[in-house]
Amino acid sequence: MCQLLAMNCNVPTDIVFSFTGFAHRGGRTDTHHDGWGIAFFEGAGVRHFVDHQAAVASPIAELIKRYPIKSLNVIAHIRKATQGQVTLENCHPFVREMWGRYWVFAHNGDLKDFDPVFDGPFRPVGTTDSERAFCFLLQQLRERFGDHPPAMPALRAAIADLVAVVARHGTFNMMLSDGTALFAHCSTKLCYVVRQYPFAAACLADEDLSVDFSQVTTPDDRVAIIVTTPLTTNEAWTEFAPGELKVFVDGWPQA
């Protein structure tokens, strides 16, 4: 099993604090040492970092912890391999382009007997069940909606249908973003917190580090953090229900 972390905000925000705690699970406070990755949307572009080294040992993870890349949507993943070798092409998140937007995907869980036929333009490069699930989602979305993206309600309904199909094959906690919204699906374990005015201090669960967000934010900022298990010890994390898909836009879970 792996761990997932995502952020969705209404103003570009850096993820240094949350990533610092999360990265410690990659080989120090937890056993997730089979690679890691993170993708940041920046405008329509994506910065994509993957490494097959443990996150605690990776010079690239060190860079991320020090370099405050500001983003509206971030997805990160630390891997404990269940399927597929520990190679770069098997590190999450995965990135593809569809409808002139980049899509970023990461998965925690294990899918059994999930072998869809890939007869469209999206093919897995690596050997994970996760990348197969991502290619399946994109293939099905493109089949349903053709060459142009639908409006959000139709897109959300389609993604809800499709993740339920995949989840029949096993555990499918997943994060998906096209840079405008963050889709988070829980099979077994996912929780979130929304940080907004009045901001307070937060203490990392995995490292002796705290930050007072009121010093680094404005009253209009809103940041949702979605993660496998709570990152902080003094914030009120909300658990997802099993089978729940939430869509975050502008730092807020949509009704």
Added chain:
Amino acid sequence: MCQLLAMNCNVPTDIVFSFTGFAHRGGRTDTHHDGWGIAFFEGAGVRHFVDHQAAVASPIAELIKRYPIKSLNVIAHIRKATQGQVTLENCHPFVREMWGRYWVFAHNGDLKDFDPVFDGPFRPVGTTDSERAFCFLLQQLRERFGDHPPAMPALRAAIADLVAVVARHGTFNMMLSDGTALFAHCSTKLCYVVRQYPFAAACLADEDLSVDFSQVTTPDDRVAIIVTTPLTTNEAWTEFAPGELKVFVDGWPQA
């Protein structure tokens, strides 16, 4: 105009030396300060770094210069914007997946009145002529060969045809790789050197730095470096002819 750098090898090799000289052209010894990027194939996977900061100022470029990522195929680019804003989505190289492989592309030049119809699965995310050219190449290759990649002679012939079509619209120096071969097309300016046994020392043109490759190689290693203008002052660089497409495999230009 931008500058291109690529490497194709028979054993995984780091590009620290060549990239160090090249990155200096990104805002120090030259005026290419509108972002930069580099992509490394590692097995079937790709490490992709882009930054809209000048390469000389970028913390990510600093990391690349210090972290010896070993790769068989690398493509790098420093940008002087001619079309498209200085945003992350307009930074080269661009990456797409086709036929279950990643494809990496970078371009130096300027295309006029190049507006192909995109009716397949590859759409530009940004606003550059370069990304349009990349999507056009992939769309045409997929149209010709369908769902499966052809053998190299047919692929090479098709790419030669297609780059000639694009080059009718302006300057089209470009690098393209699917991780197994490196395709380099020259409109106006490109040169290469093959480093092989007996290795010697090389001195960078853009910085007071030299390396004795005989100390860091084995007699079987072979490395081709392809670049806009020679990186070193004491090696024999071979210029491409205008209109020439060369295909490098295992560090060697194919006949």
